[in-house]
Amino acid sequence: MILRRLQLQTSWGNLRLVGGSRAGESTLILLPQLHLALDPGRIHRALPPMRTVVLSHGHLDHLGGLGHWASQRYLNSMPPADLIVPEPIEMEIRSLLATFARLEGGQPYQVTVIPATDGARHQLRRDMELAFFATDHWVPTLGTRIIWHKRRLRPELGHLTEAEIADQRRAGVEVTEEVTSEILTYCADSGPRLFETRPELFAAEVVLVECSFFKPADRDRAVRYGHTHLADLQAHIETFRCRHLVLLHASRRHRLREVEAILDSEVRPFFSGELHHLNVDWE
Numbered sequence: 001m002i003l004r005r006l007q008l009q010t011s012w013g014n015l016r017l018v019g020g021s022r023a024g025e026s027t028l029i030l031l032p033q034l035h036l037a038l039d040p041g042r043i044h045r046a047l048p049p050m051r052t053v054v055l056s057h058g059h060l061d062h063l064g065g066l067g068h069w070a071s072q073r074y075l076n077s078m079p080p081a082d083l084i085v086p087e088p089i090e091m092e093i094r095s096l097l098a099t100f101a102r103l104e105g106g107q108p109y110q111v112t113v114i115p116a117t118d119g120a121r122h123q124l125r126r127d128m129e130l131a132f133f134a135t136d137h138w139v140p141t142l143g144t145r146i147i148w149h150k151r152r153l154r155p156e157l158g159h160l161t162e163a164e165i166a167d168q169r170r171a172g173v174e175v176t177e178e179v180t181s182e183i184l185t186y187c188a189d190s191g192p193r194l195f196e197t198r199p200e201l202f203a204a205e206v207v208l209v210e211c212s213f214f215k216p217a218d219r220d221r222a223v224r225y226g227h228t229h230l231a232d233l234q235a236h237i238e239t240f241r242c243r244h245l246v247l248l249h250a251s252r253r254h255r256l257r258e259v260e261a262i263l264d265s266e267v268r269p270f271f272s273g274e275l276h277h278l279n280v281d282w283e
């Protein structure tokens with residue numbers, strides 16, 4: 001099964017995104033450098049190595065690979081892993097994993113289920129945090145931000161030599177300061193209300209946003225099921241102050257080639273950054 005691979009230039013470095021997405025079928029997004037999956041929507045051999053999985057919501061197109069991930073990690077004696085889920089579905093997910101483990105006749109999987117709500121944070125690694133926000137979908141859904149904390153020399157000390165900086169440090173002066181960068185925002189399944197209520201989300205360096213529907217006749221359907229329509233994206237294109245805009249979750253009403261042609265003619269000319277997508281034709 002072919003996943004799309006993107007290499008995106010960010011202030012952190014070249015961020016690799018691997019994934020595939022189609023509304024109602026599967027959405028699977030992997031950041032292998034961070035051992036992180038944002039939605040385990042499909043069984044794929046690239047999924048089990050991910051140490052942290054964030055499940056945005058309980059729709060099957062976003063959790064189809066969850067049992068496989070937990071099971072493969074257990075069978076291959078991989079270290080314990082974290083699974084972050086929206087708090088309202090925590091119990092269902094715990095019982096789902098317990099059922100899978102029982103069906104397999106083994107011990108409970110080595111997975112820590114961590115409930116999250118709007119505003120919660122999770123330390124992904126020493127210098128990176130995940131922050132969660134509620135999206136505009138019709139079941140409880142969490143989007144994810146990746147925030148990078150780095151230390152840099154305080155700008156007012158930039159004129160000093162290394163020896164002088166070392167002297168300052170020895171004298172007890174704090175020579176560095178923390179800088180925070182919003183590396184990525186993943187909006188999961190969401191209608192367009194976020195574009196107005198949370199515009200700061202779309203200023204991250206990389207923004208992954210769904211665009212499920214394209215035909216004018218599908219506008220009502222998008223509204224009813226909490227999804228984004230091409231017309232919503234076009235109406236809010238100024239909100240996207242990101243360097244990389246990654247679209248996903250296209251409905252199966254269009255072949256992949258049609259989706260690409262629509263994005264090329266209807267979005268690309270109006271967006272000043274780099275436009276990408278993770279839509280695939282699943283076999």
Ligand SMILES: [Zn+2]
Pocket residue numbers: 023024027059061062189249
């Ligand atoms: Zn979906």
Ligand SMILES: [Zn+2]
Pocket residue numbers: 057059137189
């Ligand atoms: Zn959904």
